[in-house]
Amino acid sequence: MTVINKLEQTLEMIKSSESNCKTFSMDTDDPNAKQLFTQVADTLKQCENMLQSRVNYVVSQEPQYQPQQQQKQVVSQQEQQNATKQINIRDESCGCGCDIKH
Numbered sequence: 001m002t003v004i005n006k007l008e009q010t011l012e013m014i015k016s017s018e019s020n021c022k023t024f025s026m027d028t029d030d031p032n033a034k035q036l037f038t039q040v041a042d043t044l045k046q047c048e049n050m051l052q053s054r055v056n057y058v059v060s061q062e063p064q065y066q067p068q069q070q071q072k073q074v075v076s077q078q079e080q081q082n083a084t085k086q087i088n089i090r091d092e093s094c095g096c097g098c099d100i101k102h
Helices: 003-027 031-061 067-091
Strands: none
Touching: 003 031
16 A cells, blocks of 8 residues: 555545544533534544645655646557557568568
8 A cells, every 4th residue: 555545544534533523522412522522523624634735745746646647657658668669560571581671
């Protein structure tokens, strides 16, 4: 699992925990518990924001995590490979005994 995958997985777990705490806060009638769950949800939101900033930084620094750029690189590599194959095919003799390269 790559670093970005671990970061994104952790981010999703934090978001889920935050959501659960908000739900717990709304579901309880105990004012102390309501306050506790609200505070925990707020803290998790701060953690989420910090982690999201880190994810954004990693994506900006690592080209392989940028989907559009990665797709362009793959297409470019495939085009280069195809061009190389075509050149190699043209440089090979046809095998019929003539010296003409096709």
